[in-house]
Amino acid sequence: MPDLSDIIYWLKVLYFVCQASILVPVVAGLLWRRRLPRNLRILVTCCLMWLLLMGFSEYARLAWHNNNGVNELISILEFWFIGAAYYHTLQFSWQRYFPLIGTVFTGLALFDFFVLSHLWQAITQTLIFNDTYTTLLKHILIIxxxxxxxxxxxxxxxSTSLWQDAMFVVSVGFLLFYSSTITLFLTSHLIPGPELRLAYAGLSVVNLGLHLLLTRAFWLASRPGRALG
Structure with missing residues (x-):
């Protein structure tokens, strides 16, 4: 049987490969950006934000052993970018309230970070930080x-296949990723250590799937005459 240290090593490799795959939609999105509609251009910017801030988060973890503040910034920006993309996609009359919803979410997130979860203390004292309420709220709103x-x-x-619709492809990716993430988030305390590592490895593969679906969506939307949802 393979040694536990070998398994952990390869799980880490899988994690970094899946995280680094964000480069694929970033390159594709920037390459085709001028041909994309507004909602997809917003998602290209979101992918670029993920690349830059997740890279900085990893640097902060290795250099300062603390990336709490960066991760919470990603959480807020992620919601705004994805919300903006759907703001320019959905056609419901009450979507004009989306900016207000985003503002309320940001206020609640900051209250959670600094009052309920003590983010500043976690940053200054290099403590483990859990933003339970913000994570749940963000995932519920995006789903x-x-x-x-x-x-x-x-x-x-x-009259066309939904799989030829760029925003449908994006939405399938988001639904798979955020539903998987929130499920693991809610059940992680019930999973033993070794199995939990495998569960997070599975989530990394789902993250890879999201990146590939985003890439396909950018390609579909860049094709001449391609209608979007």
Whole structure:
């Protein structure tokens, strides 16, 4: 049987490969950006944000043994970028309230970070930080946006395959990733250590799938005459 240290090593390799795969949609998105509609251009910027800040987060973890502040910034920006993409995609009359929802989310997140979860103490004293409430709220809101999009396309008459629709491809990726993440987040305390490592490795593969689906979406949207949801 393989040694436990070897398994841990290869799980780490898998994690970094899956994280580094964000380069694929970033390069594709920047290459085709001028041909993309506004909602997909926003997601290209989101991918670029993920690349830069996750890279800095990893540097902060290795150099300062503390990347708490960077990760919480990613959490807030991620919600705003994805929310903006769906703001320019959904066609419900009440979507004008999306900026207000984003502002309320940001306020609640900051309250959670600095009052409930003591982010500043975690940064200054290099403590483990858990933003439970913000993580749950962000995932629920993003999954809600995806479900609203699915409702919208169900109400429309489509003459083409949904898998040829860039925003549908994106939404499938988001639904898989955020539903998997929130499930693992809620059940991680019930999973023993070795199995938990495998669970996070599985989540890394889901993250890779999201990056590949984003790349496909950018390619679909860049093709002449391609209609989007």
């Amino acid at each position: 809600g946006l995806v479900l609203l999009y699915f409702e919208q396309i169900l109400l429309e008459l489509r």
